Amino acid sequence: MTHVSGAWPTRLPLAERRCFPRFNIALVGLCSINQGPDAHCASVDLSIAGIAVRTRAAVSIGDAVIASFREFGMAKGRVVRRFEGGFAFALNTVDPYRSRLSQYLGWRVRCLDRPSPETCLDERVVPLNRLLVLTRADGRAHIGRVESVSRSGIVFTSTTRFSLGEAVRVGRYALAADSFSVMISFAAAD
Structure with missing residues (x-):
């Protein structure tokens, strides 16, 4: 939400809203840029639409990425944003690994990220x-x-x-x- 001085919070414009929630989860893995050598990476945040990672690998917008994490397996996509110390990549929409990530995030929300035992099923x-x-x-x-x-x-x-x-x-x-x-x-x- 954006805040304007002296006004009630307003909703973000449609173009600036995220389609899927992002989860701040730090996972260690390997990533390969354009089928190059593997480089160590760590996730910054995850969603079923994309992943942001920290790595020393040099990337350009549009580069193909294959990342592998022990928790949910591989993720394939293309670099959409660069930031200092890493990049974000969008996942392929028809990638079968995307459903594994979705299941992992669902499990994480249901089982690990519960604040108290009272909220458990x-x-x-x-x-x-x-x-x-x-x-x-x-x-x-x-x-x-x-x-x-x-x-x-x-x-x-x-x-x-x-x-x-x-x-x-x-x-x-x-x-x-x-x-x-x-x-x-x-x-x-x-």
């Missing part, structure tokens, strides 16, 4: 035994650390990556991987 409990063994459909077992458990899912950390929708088993529960090995939602409960 389900009560979250931190178990005493935080060691977790996940078994994939092919029988391979992986170890993780439980962060919290609720009726709707398990939040855990692991060095293993799971594909979206991949079937996994935790104890007697069959689950479907959601949000890239960070959160697993209960698909069926016995």
Whole structure:
């Protein structure tokens, strides 16, 4: 909103409004400009329309960007704005990675950015035994650390990556991987 001295706040003109909310989330990753060598980068803010990153890589407006972040995977687009120490790029509109970013941001808003336990959809409990063994459909077992458990899912950390929708088993529960090995939602409960 813009403020005019002595007046009520007014709405921004349509051309200056953002279509999607931006989230100030710092993630570390790699980016490649015009299929050049990878350079380290860190996100400044994210939205499903674009990402602003800090990096030492030299860019020009319109350069092709491929960025990779552990939390949600790759993002492809073109540089639309430069600023001191980095740049912003718009994501390709038909890019399948855009939906992964959207799911990550949704998960982040639902689970991590809640100010208090009262705003959670389900009560979250931190178990005493935080060691977790996940078994994939092919029988391979992986170890993780439980962060919290609720009726709707398990939040855990692991060095293993799971594909979206991949079937996994935790104890007697069959689950479907959601949000890239960070959160697993209960698909069926016995």
